[in-house]
Amino acid sequence: MQLRYAMTGLVVVLSLAGCQRTAYDYSSSASAGPAPLTAQPVPSVQGGQLPPPTGSSQFPAAPTTTAPMPGAQPGAMAANALDITKESMVGSWRVNGSCDMFLTLTNLGSGSRGGTRGCVGELTAMGSWEVAGKQVLLKDRSGNQLGSVYKTADNRFQGQTSTGQSISLSR
Numbered sequence: 001m002q003l004r005y006a007m008t009g010l011v012v013v014l015s016l017a018g019c020q021r022t023a024y025d026y027s028s029s030a031s032a033g034p035a036p037l038t039a040q041p042v043p044s045v046q047g048g049q050l051p052p053p054t055g056s057s058q059f060p061a062a063p064t065t066t067a068p069m070p071g072a073q074p075g076a077m078a079a080n081a082l083d084i085t086k087e088s089m090v091g092s093w094r095v096n097g098s099c100d101m102f103l104t105l106t107n108l109g110s111g112s113r114g115g116t117r118g119c120v121g122e123l124t125a126m127g128s129w130e131v132a133g134k135q136v137l138l139k140d141r142s143g144n145q146l147g148s149v150y151k152t153a154d155n156r157f158q159g160q161t162s163t164g165q166s167i168s169l170s171r
Contacts, residue, residue: 081134081150086112089129089136093157093169095119101169103129109143122146122161135159138167 086105093101099119106113111130116123127141135148136157149159149167157169 080152082152084131084134084136084151086131089131091171093171095123096166096168097170099123101126109139111137111139111143114138121165122163123167 089103090105091103093103095101095116100117101114101119101123102117103114104112108128111128114126114129116126119126123138123146125140126138126146128139128143130137130139132148135150136159137148138146138161140146145162147159147161147165147167149157149169152158155171157167159167161167
C-alpha cells in the first residue's frame with residue numbers, strides 16, 4: 001500500500017515540475033512601453049446659420065390612398081377569395097414561376113417589409129405589403145400600391161399589378 005502512495009506522490013511531483021509560470025511579468029519591462037502618437041493638425045471649424053428649409057413642409061408627401069386598381073373588380077375578387085391572415089403570408093413566395101418574393105412581419109410605414117429578387121417590371125420596386133380584408137396589397141417603398149393578390153387555394157394567390165399584369169404567388 002505504501003508503494004502506491006509513493007508512486008502517486010512521484011507522479012504529482014513530476015507533473016508539477018513540468019509546469020511553469022506563463023503570466024506576463026510587469027516589473028521587468030515597465031519602461032519599454034509603446035511610443036506615444038504624435039498629434040495631427042485639425043482644420044478650423046466654421047460657424048453660421050443654416051438656411052430655412054424650402055417648401056411648406058420638411059416631410060415628403062403622404063403616399064396615395066389605396067384605391068381600387070384600374071380594370072380590377074374588388075368585389076369579384078373578395079367574393080371568390082379565401083380568408084387571409086398576416087402570419088400565413090410570411091416567408092418566401094414564387095412569383096409567376098420566375099422570381100421570388102419575401103414577406104416579413106417587420107413594420108415599414110403602414111405595412112410590413114417585403115421585397116422581390118429576380119423580378120422584372122413594377123415588382124422590382126416592392127418594399128412593403130399589408131393585408132386589407134381578403135386581399136394582400138403590394139406597395140413600393142413610398143407606400144404607393146403596386147398591385148394586389150387574393151387567396152384562391154392553400155399556398156396559392158392570384159391578382160394583378162396596377163398596370164393590369166397578372167400576378168400569381170405560390171409555394
